[in-house]
Amino acid sequence: MLYSTLLTFAAVGAVALAAPPQNLLSRARSKSELDPYPGKPKVTFARDGSFKLLVFSDLHFGENPWDWWGPEQDANSTRLMRRVLADERPDYVVINGDLITGENTFRENLTKLIDEIVAPLNEVGVPFSSTHGNHDNNINITHAEEIQREQKVAPRSYTRFAPPGVGGDQGPGNYWVPIYKHASDPAPALVLWFFDSQAGIAKNSTFENQIPLNDWVDQSVVGWMESEIALQNKAWGPATERGAIAFVHIPPHIVESLQQTLNSTQDPGLNADELGEGSTQSSWSFETTGNDGPFWDAIANQTLLPNLHAVVSGHDHGNEWCKRSGPSPSQDIVFCFAKHSGYGGYGQAEWGYGVRMFKFAPGSDVRRSVDTWIRLEEGEVRAKVRLDATYS
Numbered sequence: 001m002l003y004s005t006l007l008t009f010a011a012v013g014a015v016a017l018a019a020p021p022q023n024l025l026s027r028a029r030s031k032s033e034l035d036p037y038p039g040k041p042k043v044t045f046a047r048d049g050s051f052k053l054l055v056f057s058d059l060h061f062g063e064n065p066w067d068w069w070g071p072e073q074d075a076n077s078t079r080l081m082r083r084v085l086a087d088e089r090p091d092y093v094v095i096n097g098d099l100i101t102g103e104n105t106f107r108e109n110l111t112k113l114i115d116e117i118v119a120p121l122n123e124v125g126v127p128f129s130s131t132h133g134n135h136d137n138n139i140n141i142t143h144a145e146e147i148q149r150e151q152k153v154a155p156r157s158y159t160r161f162a163p164p165g166v167g168g169d170q171g172p173g174n175y176w177v178p179i180y181k182h183a184s185d186p187a188p189a190l191v192l193w194f195f196d197s198q199a200g201i202a203k204n205s206t207f208e209n210q211i212p213l214n215d216w217v218d219q220s221v222v223g224w225m226e227s228e229i230a231l232q233n234k235a236w237g238p239a240t241e242r243g244a245i246a247f248v249h250i251p252p253h254i255v256e257s258l259q260q261t262l263n264s265t266q267d268p269g270l271n272a273d274e275l276g277e278g279s280t281q282s283s284w285s286f287e288t289t290g291n292d293g294p295f296w297d298a299i300a301n302q303t304l305l306p307n308l309h310a311v312v313s314g315h316d317h318g319n320e321w322c323k324r325s326g327p328s329p330s331q332d333i334v335f336c337f338a339k340h341s342g343y344g345g346y347g348q349a350e351w352g353y354g355v356r357m358f359k360f361a362p363g364s365d366v367r368r369s370v371d372t373w374i375r376l377e378e379g380e381v382r383a384k385v386r387l388d389a390t391y392s
Helices: 069-088 107-124 143-153 220-236 255-259 293-299
Strands: 051-056 092-096 128-131 175-180 190-195 243-248 308-313 322-324 334-337 354-360 370-376 381-387
Touching: 051 069, 069 107, 069 354, 092 190, 092 308, 107 143, 128 143, 128 190, 128 243, 190 220, 190 293, 220 293, 255 322, 308 354, 308 370, 322 381
Parallel strands: 051 092, 092 128, 190 243, 243 308, 308 334
Antiparallel strands: 051 354, 175 190, 322 334, 354 370, 370 381
């Protein structure tokens, strides 16, 4: 959860990855305003009309590569990924941040770790997207470098860069993915939104002087989001005609207050991480508290995203609950924690390892409801709820 400000033993290699080329940064506009994936197939619902979305979170590959237990954790995480993918057969996968434990990452093995993470996804050919977390920004690694490598080695990755100037100094991963009922449909039934909460350690730091990055979605994202939704509405009709789900690694700051009023019956799921300093956006310093406010106000604005089913975050490994924000009618949306998937990162054995699932049933109104639950590695299902107008 918390990015480390301690000295690490990682060594800086001699070869650095190149900065993302301009054609990657602008490819979202390379064909048309609303075709961000020229050359890629449309992502669609299953033939039976259902759509199953699987969320891995906090995989934390690359811890302690100099010890036996670090590589063993990565092997366990890969086993979990392969088992869950085989059992669930999702239509789409999200990796919701902290792919790598950057403070332990050797410069020379960065690309190998990304290759390991996407290998199970490549094997089954499932389309997927990533967000990035605080541990993905460090002296030897950046969000941009992870995105660039993923795009190179994963043909079915839909992760992309925001336009230049959007996302702050180290938050380039802001984008959306349209999901269609049928490939022939002119407009999507669902839009998946991905936001970059930055955080971690600046690349120009030294091990003796580590410079923390802003730990919130940059305000520049708000204007970009508003303009993108305006384009979508012009091309596809009003946002009321489609559903949405949003993903961001670090939870918005408001989630701290949601935890105080959890009801274990209507808001089921593990609640083992008390939220506080460093566990939500803009919470490292009293001086920065509230800096994620513009992002939250935009994402919770039901005029912009009237059918947003949930905002989904990882980061806090001991939590897996959902909760409606309320009570303001204009910001009455649901927040959900994902599920700690990786054997790396902090945790306790009794918390278990697994994924969060979302499923739109065949024939269901994508605008109105979606089922979600936690699935553990061995197959146990818990905390299942239906997110609709009656939830909470």
